[in-house]
Every structure is written in structure tokens, then in C-alpha cells.
Amino acid sequence: MTTTISAPRQAQNPLTAGQLPRWSPWATLLGALLVGAAVAGLVAGASGTQFSIVATAVIGFVLYLVAITVVSQLIEGGRKATDRFVTGLVTGAFLLALIPLVSLVITVVANGMARFDVELFTYSMRNVVGEGGGVLHAIIGTLLVTLWAAIISVPVGIFTAIYLVEYAKGRLAKAITFFVDVMTGIPSIVAGLFAYALFALFFGEGVRSGIGGAVALSLLMIPTVVRSTEEMLKLVPNDLREASLALGVPKWLTIAKVVLPTALAGIVTGVTLAVARVIGETAPLLIIAGFTTNMNYNVFEGRMMTLPVFAYNQYVSPGVQEQAYFDRAWAAALILILIVMILNIVARLIAHFFAPKAGR
């Protein structure tokens, strides 16, 4: 037999005393924004300028911070007041950071949709001077150049990271890490000039080819791949390496069959992000891959158009029908963003399916 002893329920829970109700921040925010709008409206009316939404938001936000802090200080005390102040500040910073991002996406989608049609994906720009034409040659060029950049830099990057984590010791490792860090900061134009200079040595002045672009991009990609892979390999617990070695498995097989599979999800994510970083590069490709209006499937021969260069080119040298050129530039930018987005989704899917099973 158990008896429960319960105190009679009080009408007012004493634990809720000295608390602001849940709706109070929203009410405060609404009030602050109304005051902000009123002030902005008054200024606009007095000076004869347009009503400013920015002024409304700024005044409203500052008023909200002051009001909620003061009210909270009076009713809830110092700890809660600080909490509400900092919460407001952090949320404000987040929204501020979101503005350019959202604005960029909306602008690109709105302008890009004008020419987002079937012709865009099925035609090149060969013999097109006015309206019409497509970016198929640039899509193919971007995919091929980036693919070759990945083919060059993924093995180099992953092997370098394996060397750094599993084998290197002492000064050489420190030197490599240092120079990899320096390489992450190389301006992309320098990578393009390097690739041009390299290829000019072998094929003479004025050389243009897709593979040159791939070499330039791989210069930018390798450091990112090395760093992300290195971090992922470091996360693999030493226990697993020791367990494998203790079974009489040689070191290289331990790395190939235990360490790499365990870190695979992270490595794939890192590689995809590295690809996303270089796929939008313009400057090096402008120098070494050049631009053309024709299809070119061969990275080793001839000029190759890429999406960022296409967008740039359409924008700086429009023909008589300006709008057609601008529309194509925006559409190319939209496609580029979509490709990067698809890459990120694929990376997430791969990370999801290859991640070590958490069990149960």
C-alpha cells in the first residue's frame, strides 16, 4: 500500500512568479516596429523623401532591445534581462547575415528564369548574335574541367593527407602542413597564370585548353581536400588502428580497409565542398581555358567555355540586343548555383549512406 501525499494545488503556481508571459517578446517587438515605422513615416513626411523600411527595422530593433531589457530587468531580474538582451542581439545578427543570401538567391532566380528554357540546355552559342542560343557548351565545359580538376586533385589530396596523418613525423610534416595552409590562400588568378605559364612552356604562347583550366583549379582544390581529409582521418579513433594492427594486418591494409572506410563519409563531404568551391572560379579559366561559342568535348584540345566565364563574357560584351545577353548571363549563374546545390545534396546523401552504422 502506498499513499500519495499531495499538497493542495494552489491557484497560482509560485514557481511562475516574476516571469514575463511567453508572448511578451513578440508584443514588444511588434510595438517597437510600430514606433519605428511611425518615426520613419514622420521623417519621410517632414523631409519629403520616401518611406524607409531600413530605418523602420533599425529603429524598431534598437527600441526592442532597450525595451525588453528594461522590462525584463524590472520584473525578472538581471540574469533573465541579460539573457533576453543577448538573445535579441544574436537573432538580429543572424537575420542580418541572412539578408544578402536571400536577396542573392531571389535576384538570381528572378532574373535567371527569363531564359530558363529548353533551348538553353540544348543549344550552344555557335552563330548566335542576338536572342536565342544556349549554354550547353558552357555546362559541358564546366563539368569536364571540374571533373578533370577532381581527377587530378582528389588522389593527390587524399594521399597527402594519409601521409601527413599516418606516416609523417617531424619537420617535413610541419613544413607540408604549413605550405598547404599557404596554398589555401593563393589568389585564383595566380593559379591561372601558373597553369598558363606551365602549358606555354610545352605548347607555346597563346595556348588554351580545358586541361589547363583543370590544372589551375586543382591547384586551388588540393589544399582544401588535404585539410578536410586530414581532419577526418584524425577523427578515426586510434583504438581501431591498434585493433587492426594487433590482428596482424599490415599498416597499408589497415589504412585502406579500416581507416579510410571509417572516415569515408567525411572525406566525400570534404571533396564535394572543394569541388563546389572551385566550380565557380572565373579568373583562372578566363586565362587558360579561354572562351568560345562552340561545343568542345575534348579537354586536351582547343578553347573550352565554362559557366562562370560565359556569364562574365555575356555581361561585359553584350551585342545589339543587350537584354538577351544579360538574360543568358543570369541563366548561366542560376545553373551554376543549381549545380553546386545538387553537389551538396549528393554529398549529404553519400555521407548519410556511408557513415558508420551507429548500431541497434
Place this chain on the structure above:
Amino acid sequence: MSKRIEINDLDVYYGSFKAVEGVSLEIEPRSVTAFIGPSGCGKSTVLRTINRMHEVIAGAYVDGEILLDGANLYGSGVDPVNVRRQIGMVFQRPNPFPTMTIRENVLAGVLLNNRRMSKSDQDDLVERSLRGANLWNEVKDRLGIPGSGLSGGQQQRLCIARAIAVSPDVLLMDEPCSALDPISTLAIEDLIEELKQEYTIVIVTHNMQQASRVSDKTAFFNIAGTGKPGKLIEYDETTRIFSNPSVQSTEDYVSGRFG
């Protein structure tokens, strides 16, 4: 299957730091030997030198010799991989491979070494090893689930199954029960008793009751102070170490007067 180990005047270093000094002892085949002593006295270090796992740590090296049936493990030209294929090890924390299923974990020694083995031989090996580790009845219906999905005690027995699947001559255990509950500990101690029939077993433990329960002989290690090397103080029949040791510090330690 089972081999005799002889350690002669072993010094172990981490870089310039001498961690263990002057250890000499002989371990008989088909016996259980326990290493006991306070933390940091070098018992795990000595254990790791027996299958050359010690040198995995950067800067660590060994002076002296360890003979496995008369063959020096540290002789010139000895491949540590070959040593580890004969001397298996179970670690303090259960460490099944997270990317592998229970079945693949047991077969890890075969699969990771790219050795070919027919499906039926693999099935036999999995069943034999898991039965050997007293785990078969618990997991026989779910060999396909990830090894990390088992409980801690089951994971540790899975690691033991993995170690005995490569049929080593010697089995080293580095505090195999320190992360486990009393029931799982009992299961592992029973297992050690059975494995003794086939393997030479060396176990490091902090639990003196465990040492007295499972081992035939006991080695007591101690350290003079921090920064000084650990030393083997006494090595004798377990019953003698726990009832009538010849060195005073051993008696102090096993009776709980220090450490």
C-alpha cells in the same frame, strides 16, 4: 598452438623516457599470467611489447629480448606483422570495427588481410570463434547487424572472438574487464578459464580479486616514484603472491595498504 614466452632483461623507452627497467620473466604455455600493480607502473607497456604493439607509438622503442619458443621477437629482420599474427591482443575498451557487421568483425583478421576463404569455411570460423567467446547463442540470429550495436560486454567478447579467429599462440589482454559490469566480467573470466586449455594468456588487471581468481602465476610491478622507471618486483605462483609474498611491498599492495 600454445607457446612459451621468455622475457630477458627488458627495458622499454618512450623517447628518452625510460618507462620500464630490467624485466625478466618466463611464461609457461597453457597458463594464465596476471600483471598487477599501481597505475603507471608499466604493466600495460610490458604487455604491449610482447606483440610489438608498443612501437606503434611514435618514439617508443625497446632494449632487451623477448623469446617466443626460443625465437627473439626483437631480432633483426623480424616483421612485426608476423609477430602480431601469432600473438593476439584484446584491449581495455571494446573496439569492434564500426563499418563492419558482427560476422565481418569476427572475420576481420581474414578479410583485412585479403586472404581467400570459402563461404562455408568462413561460416565455420565465425561459429567456432563466437562459440569460443561464449557469444554464439546471443548473436547467431543477427550476425548481419553492426558490431557496435551490441552491449559493452558483448562487444568485448566479440573482440575476443575476433582475436581468437586468427588462431594465435598467445592471447594478451589489457584490462579486458575494466569497462564492464560484474556479470559480463564473470562471463569473460569463465571464458579465460576455457581459453587456457589452448592458449597462453597474459592479462593486465587492476582488480586483485580477478587476478587471484583467473591466474596461475602473478607478476607484481611497482614504481619508485613519478618519472622513475617501473620494475618487476615479484613473480610467483598466484597463491603465494596473495598469501605469502616474499617482498614487503607486494604484501602491502595485495593487502590494500597502498596503491
